[in-house]
Amino acid sequence: xxxxxxxxxxxxxxxxxxxxxxxxxxxxxxxxxxxxxxxxxxxxxxxxxxxxxxxxxxxxxxxxxxxxxxxxxxxxxxxxxxxxxxxxxxxxxxxxxxxxxxxxxxxxxxxxxxxxxxxxxxxxxxxxxxxxxxxxxxxxxxxxxxxxxxxxxxxxxxxxxxxxxxxxxxxxxxxxxxxxxxxxxxxxxxxxxxxxxxxxxxxxxxxxxxxxxxxxxxxxxxxxxxxxxxxxxxxxxxxxxxxxxxxxxxxxxxxxxxxxxxxxxxxxxxxxxxxxxxxxxxxxxxxxxxxxxxxxxxxxxxxxxxxxxxxxxxxxxxxxxxxxxxxxxxxxxxxxxxxxxxxxxxxxxxxxxxxxxxxxxxxxxxxxxxxxxxxxxxxxxxxxxxxxxxxxxxxxxxxxxxxxxxxxxxxxxxxxx
Amino acid sequence: xxxxxxxxxxxxxxxxxxxxxxxxxxxxxxxxxxxxxxxxxxxxxxxxxxxxxxxxxxxxxxxxxxxxxxxxxxxxxxxxxxxxxxxxxxxxxxxxxxxxxxxxxxxxxxxxxxxxxxxxxxxxxxxxxxxxxxxxxxxxxxxxxxxxxxxxxxxxxxxxxxxxxxxxxxxxxxxxxxxxxxxxxxxxxxxxxxxxxxxxxxxxxxxxxxxxxxxxxxxxxxxxxxxxxxxxxxxxxxxxxxxxxxxxxxxxxxxxxxxxxxxxxxxxxxxxxxxxxxxxxxxxxxxxxxxxxxxxxxxxxxxxxxxxxxxxxxxxxxxxxxxxxxxxxxxxxxxxxxxxxxxxxxxxxxxxxxxxxxxxxxxxxxxxxxxxxxxxxxxxxxxxxxxxxxxxxxxxxxxxxxxxxxxxxxxxxxxxx
Numbered sequence: 001x002x003x004x005x006x007x008x009x010x011x012x013x014x015x016x017x018x019x020x021x022x023x024x025x026x027x028x029x030x031x032x033x034x035x036x037x038x039x040x041x042x043x044x045x046x047x048x049x050x051x052x053x054x055x056x057x058x059x060x061x062x063x064x065x066x067x068x069x070x071x072x073x074x075x076x077x078x079x080x081x082x083x084x085x086x087x088x089x090x091x092x093x094x095x096x097x098x099x100x101x102x103x104x105x106x107x108x109x110x111x112x113x114x115x116x117x118x119x120x121x122x123x124x125x126x127x128x129x130x131x132x133x134x135x136x137x138x139x140x141x142x143x144x145x146x147x148x149x150x151x152x153x154x155x156x157x158x159x160x161x162x163x164x165x166x167x168x169x170x171x172x173x174x175x176x177x178x179x180x181x182x183x184x185x186x187x188x189x190x191x192x193x194x195x196x197x198x199x200x201x202x203x204x205x206x207x208x209x210x211x212x213x214x215x216x217x218x219x220x221x222x223x224x225x226x227x228x229x230x231x232x233x234x235x236x237x238x239x240x241x242x243x244x245x246x247x248x249x250x251x252x253x254x255x256x257x258x259x260x261x262x263x264x265x266x267x268x269x270x271x272x273x274x275x276x277x278x279x280x281x282x283x284x285x286x287x288x289x290x291x292x293x294x295x296x297x298x299x300x301x302x303x304x305x306x307x308x309x310x311x312x313x314x315x316x317x318x319x320x321x322x323x324x325x326x327x328x329x330x331x332x333x334x335x336x337x338x339x340x341x342x343x344x345x346x347x348x349x350x351x352x353x354x355x356x357x358x359x360x361x362x363x364x365x366x367x368x369x370x371x372x373x374x375x376x377x378x379x380x381x382x383x384x385x386x387x388x389x390x391x392x393x394x395x396x397x398x399x400x401x402x403x404x405x406x407x408x409x410x411x412x413x414x415x416x417x
Numbered sequence: 418x419x420x421x422x423x424x425x426x427x428x429x430x431x432x433x434x435x436x437x438x439x440x441x442x443x444x445x446x447x448x449x450x451x452x453x454x455x456x457x458x459x460x461x462x463x464x465x466x467x468x469x470x471x472x473x474x475x476x477x478x479x480x481x482x483x484x485x486x487x488x489x490x491x492x493x494x495x496x497x498x499x500x501x502x503x504x505x506x507x508x509x510x511x512x513x514x515x516x517x518x519x520x521x522x523x524x525x526x527x528x529x530x531x532x533x534x535x536x537x538x539x540x541x542x543x544x545x546x547x548x549x550x551x552x553x554x555x556x557x558x559x560x561x562x563x564x565x566x567x568x569x570x571x572x573x574x575x576x577x578x579x580x581x582x583x584x585x586x587x588x589x590x591x592x593x594x595x596x597x598x599x600x601x602x603x604x605x606x607x608x609x610x611x612x613x614x615x616x617x618x619x620x621x622x623x624x625x626x627x628x629x630x631x632x633x634x635x636x637x638x639x640x641x642x643x644x645x646x647x648x649x650x651x652x653x654x655x656x657x658x659x660x661x662x663x664x665x666x667x668x669x670x671x672x673x674x675x676x677x678x679x680x681x682x683x684x685x686x687x688x689x690x691x692x693x694x695x696x697x698x699x700x701x702x703x704x705x706x707x708x709x710x711x712x713x714x715x716x717x718x719x720x721x722x723x724x725x726x727x728x729x730x731x732x733x734x735x736x737x738x739x740x741x742x743x744x745x746x747x748x749x750x751x752x753x754x755x756x757x758x759x760x761x762x763x764x765x766x767x768x769x770x771x772x773x774x775x776x777x778x779x780x781x782x783x784x785x786x787x788x789x790x791x792x793x794x795x796x797x798x799x800x801x802x803x804x805x806x807x808x809x810x811x812x813x814x815x816x817x818x819x820x821x822x823x824x825x826x827x828x829x830x831x832x833x834x
Contacts, residue, residue: 011629013453014597015444016638018435022458027432036430037465039458041439048454072611072628113612133608152630191550194489195530211489212428213569221433276721282707283700286721290699291809293775301727303720304693304703310718310761344727358710392708 001172002060003029005039006052008067008077009151013043021066021156028165033176033225034062044068046080053084058142062168064160067151069134071113078120078137081148085141087121094126095119095135102133127163129155138167145171178225179232181240184253185218186404193218196246200239207239216400217259252407259403260288266410267298267348272417274406275344276302277315277336279327280354280370285399301344305336315339326365328353330382333371337382341375347417348409349375352402354385356394370398374405376415381405418589419477420446422456423469425484425494426568430460438483438573445582450594450642451479461485463497470501475559479585481577484568486551488530495537495554498565502558504538511543512536512552519550544580546572555584562588595642596649598657601670602635603821610635613663617656624656633817634676669824676820677705683827684715684765689834691823692761693719694732694753696744697771697787702816718761722753732756743782745770747799750788754799758792764834765826766792769819771802773811787815791822793832798822 005025011017019041026036037060042048049068056063068077082089096118103110120126120137127136127149134150136159147164149156185193190211197220201209212219222239224232244251253262267274276286276299286302289295305311308327312319315336325331333353341349354370361367368387373380385401387394409415422442428434436458443453454477459465466485473480485494499506513535520527537543537554544553544566551567553576564581566573602610607628614637618626629636639656641649661668670679684691693703693716703719706712722728725744729736732753742748750770758766771787778784785804790797802818804811826832 010625010627011638012440013443013456014447014638014640015440015442015453016627016636017629017631018437018440019456020435023429023432023435025432026430030431035460036432037459038469039430039436041456042454043452052455070628071608113608154632191488191530208427210427210433212434214434215571219433221428221431223431278700281704282712283695283703283719283721286700287698287704287812290721290723290773291812293808295699296723300724301720301722301731302700303718303731304700304707305718306707306713307717314718314720356707391710395704395708 001034001174001176002037003034003062003064004037004056004060006063006065007039007041007151008044008049008065009041010043012041012067020153021151024153024157025064025066025160028160029062029168030178031180032165032169032172033178034168034172044076046076046083049077049080050084053081053146056144058144060144061171063144063146064164065146065148066156069117069136069148069150070152071117071133077148081139081146082121085121085139085146087123087139089119090122092118092120092124092126092137095137098126098128098135099133102129127159129159130162131155131158136163175227176225177227177229177232178223179229179236180221180223181236182255183220183222183240183243183247183251184257184259185220185247185250186216186252186259186400187250188218190218193220193247197243200242200246204239206235216397249408249411252404258288258291259400259407261292263403263407263410264289264292264295264298266407268294270347270410270413272347272410272415273298273300274348274350275300275340275346277340277349277351278302278304279306279311279336279352280356281352281395281399281402282306282356284395285350285352285402288399288403300346303340311336316343328355328365328369328371330371330373330384333373333382334375334380337373337375337380347376348406348415350402350406351375352398354394354398356391358391368394370394372398372402372405374409376409376417378416418451418591418593419454420451420479420481421454421473421477423480423482424456424458424568425461425466425482426458427460429458429484437570438568441570441574442481442483442577445577446479446585447595448597449582449586449589451585451589461493463493463500466494466497467501470498470563473561475561477561478588480561480563481581482563482565483573486534486553486565486567487569488534488550494565498556498563499538502538502556502563504540504556506536507539509535509537509541509543509554512554515543515545515552516550519546544576546576547579548572548575553580592644593642594644594646594649595640596646596653597638597640598653599672600637600639600657600660600664600668601674601676602637602664602667603633603669603676603817604667605635607635610637610664614660617659617663621656623652633814666825666828669821675705675708676817676824678709680820680824680827681706681709681712681715683824685711687764687827687830689764689827689832690715690717691765691767692717692757692763694757694766694768695719695721696723696728696753696769697773698769698812698816698819699723699773701812702767702769702819705816705820717763720757728753733760745772745782745786745788747788747801750790750799751792751797754790754792754797764793765823765832767819767823768792769815771811771815773808775808785811787811789815789819789822791826793826793834795833
């Protein structure tokens with residue numbers, strides 16, 4: 001069973017915005033065992049839209065089309081759809097009613113701008129939009145069903161999940177499904193993983209291995225297709241375990257887990273608390289940690305000591321240390337990790353200091369020089385790194401290493417409160 | 418002059434990763450006046466790749482193909498390209514030499530895995546990859562040139578900019594170009610902007626207006642096409658000014674400017690310094706501020722007071738205030754903004770406190786309740802908001818309002834050191 005995704009919008013063909021809609025739709029279709037045979041993007045141009053719709057092969061069961069249903073002048077998808085599928089446009093009473101109810105709810109009058117959105121091709125079935133004025137619609141041509149949805153991601157995703165996917169699931173004739181497991185890696189290259197898993201990949205022909213570099217992480221996705229869900233899950237679990245044994249602790253997480261979730265779970269399990277002192281990362285480490293619900297259980301405070309005065313006042317850093325070693329030094333990182341831990345009475349203190357650039361580098365400490373320190377009751381350990389890239393990349397890779405060192409410390413159990 | 422973009426990879430058709438490559442390439446082509454007539458994505462399947470390549474219309478001048486040139490088993494693009502364009506594969510000596518030099522540089526031996534990557538279709542011109550093992554290549558069929566690049570974004574972008582774009586620019590026969598201006602809006606809906614600009618859009622037929630919701634911001638992109646660069650720029654400037662007069666200060670920035678850049682420039686111009694106390698945003702405000710190079714000139718410190726003890730110890734917040742009003746209250750926000758300003762001796766103190774969820778809400782203060790306070794010498798102003806969405810969305814919209822209130826304060830000039 002095949003599907004196609006057609007995305008419409010000059011903002012896409014001019015590279016102004018990424019096509020997150022197509023990725024979202026593909027993910028949902030894939031998980032339901034439906035093969036996405038093509039994803040096509042064209043601009044807001046009638047001829048191009050009509051051609052794209054007419055070119056869909058009759059062997060495709062579902063076509064999900066997004067974009068161009070809005071109230072503005074560049075929204076022409078509905079008209080093009082009517083022409084491509086040879087239908088007339090007519091005022092759709094269900095669409096008009098939904099529009100009026102929505103505008104009423106948010107206290108706005110119905111204006112002609114909006115009323116345009118209620119004209120749909122004859123025979124179209126309305127796909128309700130609970131959070132916007134652009135309703136969607138579906139239309140069949142032969143054995144192909146076309147779904148038209150607005151391009152605003154918040155509206156599209158909701159309509160797709162609430163109306164389109166249930167219909168697709170109902171119309172699927174067979175029970176083929178795809179089950180996938182995701183392993184997340186940090187600290188080794190794609191080529192390393194591929195070579196390490198070479199024999200396993202050959203041996204496990206039922207499982208498809210995909211390596212997705214997702215800098216600075218690598219994702220390995222294992223997928224299996226079939227009809228017996230119990231068997232698929234069991235097989236997947238077995239191969240996932242074998243992969244885990246080969247790659248060891250460079251695997252930091254599974255499926256939707258982020259590094260910060262893993263770290264959070266380890267902190268919670270250990271009953272440990274964390275305090276952070278950030279310099280060059282400017283809050284990014286703590287932003288990531290606090291993206292996890294419940295993080296207030298183990299994180300109580302972070303000090304972003306961007307300037308030297310802040311380092312002195314908040315970290316009790318001696319002027320002599322700064323004068324002798326500088327704010328970007330092993331000594332400063334050590335001091336910060338110990339100070340933030342002690343002052344906050346936390347189990348573990350994490351500190352980073354470095355030069356994110358583009359200015360501030362010296363021959364001895366070029367842009368990208370970073371020190372990451374972890375302190376607990378028994379000792380403080382500091383790592384020096386030389387990263388490359390622009391400011392945001394250096395901030396990001398620093399936060400990644402900091403969280404990964406913390407993960408490894410927590411996994412080792414080798415720390416004391 | 419038309420171009421097409423073909424992206425190859427199961428990670429794309431299964432929705433595992435967004436197609437950032439296609440967006441990047443489209444942006445570059447668009448700016449050079451080349452129309453992207455289609456962007457197609459297919460999986461790692463020989464037949465689909467061959468069909469996609471063969472279906473390219475002879476009227477298309479350039480096709481940029483990415484993905485599937487790596488060393489792993491699922492990389493089959495080169496073989497499919499050879500078949501689609503009816504060429505034999507042969508060991509390309511230039512490719513082999515580049516590969517050896519690269520591996521030599523990073524201290525790794527040449528293994529058969531990698532050597533596969535040096536087999537290219539007969540007649541292919543090598544596109545060097547300065548930072549990876551997968552070299553690219555170009556091939557012509559009739560008047561269409563196909564460029565094949567690896568899918569790893571870091572490698573692809575560099576090769577595209579250094580080798581592909583210069584060749585495309587050389588082969589362009591005419592001088593048509595596109596110039597664009599971008600206005601960034603926060604605080605009003607797309608529909609509001611569209612209606613406010615209705616007459617201007619009708620009046621300025623040469624300029625294409627595109628509204629791109631980029632939650633929580635809206636981007637308005639004005640584009641003009643022609644051959645006289647001076648005229649295009651002047652016309653664009655005029656219409657941009659007219660748009661600015663109509664929309665006023667809901668426009669916070671232009672082109673590549675981010676809200677945090679704008680705030681940074683205003684702080685620098687005013688000679689003002691900033692200190693931040695974050696609670697529910699968990700560092701995100703400061704992460705955004707410190708993404709701007711040179712932000713250490715105006716930001717000296719941030720205190721992330723996630724727990725109540727941190728609020729008491731670092732913000733000198735009286736236990737009575739916490740007991741009476743709670744940590745999420747106007748009173749707490751006021752106190753935090755004044756305290757962080759005073760303790761850091763900064764011009765302006767910014768504080769946020771709120772409930773990011775999913776837990777922690779009450780009937781009086783549900784999830785999404787947020788207080789944002791700005792303190793300077795003369796006064797402290799606090800805004801209460803009720804946001805909706807998940808934890809990350811609430812963090813993000815809070816950081817956006819906080820930075821926008823700061824922008825408006827700085828623009829008003831109504832503050833004292």
